[in-house]
Amino acid sequence: MTENESTQDPLQSDSVRGIARLKLIVVYLxxxxxxxxxxxxxxxxxxxxxxxxxxxPRLFRLL
Known part of the structure; x- marks a missing residue:
C-alpha cells in the first residue's frame, strides 16, 4: 500500500462516488x-x- 492510498479518504473512493451518482440519477428520473x-x-x-x-376559471388557467 502506498502512502497516497493510505491517506486517501475512503468515502471519496470511486465506488462510493459511483453509487452517489447512481442515486442522483434515480432521483432525477x-x-x-x-x-x-x-x-x-x-x-x-x-x-x-x-x-x-x-x-x-381553472380550465381557462390550464389552457
Missing part, C-alpha cells in the same frame, strides 16, 4: 416521471372538461 405524469393528467382533465362543457 423519478422527478422527471412525476412531472410527465402530471402533464398527462392535466391534459386528460382539460379534455374531459371540454367534452362535458364544464367551463371553469
Amino acid at each position: 423519478g422527478l422527471f416521471m412525476v412531472s410527465q405524469l402530471s402533464h398527462i393528467l392535466a391534459s386528460l382533465y382539460l379534455i374531459f372538461c371540454l367534452i362535458i362543457g364544464r367551463n371553469t
